[in-house]
Amino acid sequence: MAEQAGTPRRTPLSRxxxxRTAIALADTAGIESLSMRNLAQELGVVPMALYKHVANKDELLDAMIDMVVGEIDTSIPDTDWKQAIRGRILSARSALQRHPWAALAIESRNMATPAILGYLDSVVATLRSGGLSADLAHHVMHAMGSRVLGFSQELFDTARDAGRSGPAAAPQPAAMPPEVAARFPHLAEIATAASHDDASVVGSGCDDQFEFEFALDLLLDGIERLQQQGWTSAHR
Amino acid sequence: MAEQAGTPRRTPLSRxxxxRTAIALADTAGIESLSMRNLAQELGVVPMALYKHVANKDELLDAMIDMVVGEIDTSIPDTDWKQAIRGRILSARSALQRHPWAALAIESRNMATPAILGYLDSVVATLRSGGLSADLAHHVMHAMGSRVLGFSQELFDTARDAGRSGPAAAPQPAAMPPEVAARFPHLAEIATAASHDDASVVGSGCDDQFEFEFALDLLLDGIERLQQQGWTSAHR
DNA sequence: CTTGACAGGTGTACGGCGTACACCTACCGT
DNA sequence: ACGGTAGGTGTACGCCGTACACCTGTCAAG
Known part of the structure; x- marks a missing residue:
């Protein structure tokens, strides 16, 4: 329908x-190659055209973040608070894994798009309705830190670089070159420790999902214990 | 001595x-205003001069990170592992607080300067000598994540913006504007919860140091419990 | 049917960035 | 005396975000 050959007139551009194009670009090519010029080209449009729809690049990034945060499943199961929180956080994690650039982008912002605030608020609501005091809930949010948004926060982050065009993006830097292992013997020791009896692991060795849940449960269990023994700010 | 007036000849530049100048600049003006051109000017030199001493900006950043990591006190007290780790991490935290740009810089790097590896290795060594299995030590390192480097990782990060020339850098955004509080009632509730009986807090209300130690101890206590009950990877 | 406002895409230009590359110059060991 | 070399300089390129003036198609009011 319509659309003669003369002027190709792409679908008419909109916020x-x-x-969506920006997110797709960041997902596939990495956040560092998301420039206004690049993005405009992808959309078959001149760079300045974008500014009719977004104020500037920072606002664009904020909007992208909000869209990713919007992917987090916040449907509330009527189980106990611990399971509810656990589920929410794991959902957050999977959203952030679909968009590896998002974690760093969120941290770089000084803070808090409305979508993030809304999500955090819903988490706090769950804690409170689970019987935690406002005080304890406060500390818990700090303790979880960005983990509540699903950040693996690993330091040795395997995902981050993301991108690559081909389907196979090099499985891993492969264990550890021996001269490095020699200089850091304890790291070398534990690097191989966890993969010993587990078949699901292929690369240099650790199951990110397991590690994430390990830490998450460590925190959740500790929190539950505090709650059960009626924690108050009797410290300091 | 020497140094006539004709050519002011600044102290001769060196890696x-x-x-040091780069770190000072990042500390006081913020990492985003550390450019090669800026830095060169600060040193009274033309930008390209820097490249005789550092390969490029990335390498410069890595070296800056290494210097900050080098500030972490790793002297080993002969107390138990838990206290040793705790002390190390709190020292890391104070180093990172002196250089607010460092946390983000470290996370942006795909990973691991030698100094960081060395530090991590020493932490693992302490865990192992405290009797933790290699396996458990591995998971613990993941669970701690970047907290082991003293990251507050707060999401609502009060420090980050850093810089400012004057000594008073605005104490805080002041609680929460009321229309925001209305939209996020649970956040509003806990935002004020923790400051109730504590005089040491002035701004909008939380004692970062306390929160950091709260989370740290939650993790350390949980880990200790796992160790005491002889944890093995009997999960999954 | 004319008109004029306005939303939305265009073109040009500016200042800033990292850094490649050719150069110059002062010093040093032979 | 001299050639090499370490270290500072100058110019230039291609990228970036974006200010600003401009054009063009659409549509409502006269």
Missing amino acids: ERIL | ERIL
Whole structure:
């Protein structure tokens, strides 16, 4: 229908389309190659055209973040608070894994898009309705830190670089070159420790999902214990 | 001595001097205003001069990170592992607080300067000598994540923006504007919860140091419990 | 049917960035 | 005396974000 050959007239550009293209670009090519010029080209449009729909690059990034945060499943199961929180956080994690650039982007912002605030608020609500005091809930949010948004926060982050065009993006830097292992013997020791009896692990060795849940449960169990023994700020 | 007036000939530039100036600049003006051109000017030198001492900006950043990590006190007290780790991490935290740009810089790097590896290795060594299995030590390192480097990782990060020239850098955004509080009632509730009986807190209300130690102890206590009950990877 | 406002895409230009590359110059060991 | 070399300089390129003036198609009011 319509659309003669003369002027190809792409679908007419809109904030929505810009955001989706930007996210797709960041997902596949890495956040560092998301420039206004790049993005415009992807949309078949001149760079300045974007500014009719977003204020500037920072606002664009904020909007992208909000869209990712919006992917987090916050449907509330009526189990106990611990399971509810656990589920929410694991959902957050999977959203952030679909968009590896998002974690760093969120941290770089001084803070708090409305979507993030809304999500945090819902988490706090769950804690409170689970019987935690406002005080304890406060400390818990700090303790969870960005983990509540699903950040693996690993330091040795395997995902981060993301991108690559091909489907196989090099499985891993492969264990550890021996001269490095020699200089850091204890790291070398534990690097191989966890993969010993587990078949699901292929690369240099650790199951990110397991590690994430290990830490998460460590925190959740500790929190539950505090709650059960009626924690108050009797410290300091 | 020497140094006539004709050519002011600043102290002759060196990798050391570049690094120190770069760190000072990042500390006081913020990492985003550390450019090669800026830094060169600060040193009274033309930008390209820097490249005789550092390979490029990335290498410069890595070296800056290494210098900050080098500030972490790793002297080993012969108390138990838990106290040793605790002390190390709190020292890391104070180093990172002196250089607010460092946390983000470290996370942006795909990973691991030698100094960081060395530090991590020493932490693992302490865990192992405290009797933790290699396996458990591995998971513990993941669970601690970047907290082992003293990251507050707060999400609502009060420090980050850093810089400012004057001594008073605005104490805090002041609690929460009421229309925001209305939209996020649970956040509003806990935002004020923790400051109730504590005089040491002035701003909008939380004692970062306390929160950090709260989370740290939650993790350490949980780990100790696992160790005491002889944890093995009997999960999954 | 004319008109004029306005939303949305365009073109040009500016200042800043990292850094490649050719150069110059002062010093040093032979 | 001299050639090499370490270290500072100058110019230039291609990228970035974006200010600002401009054009063009659409549509409502006269």
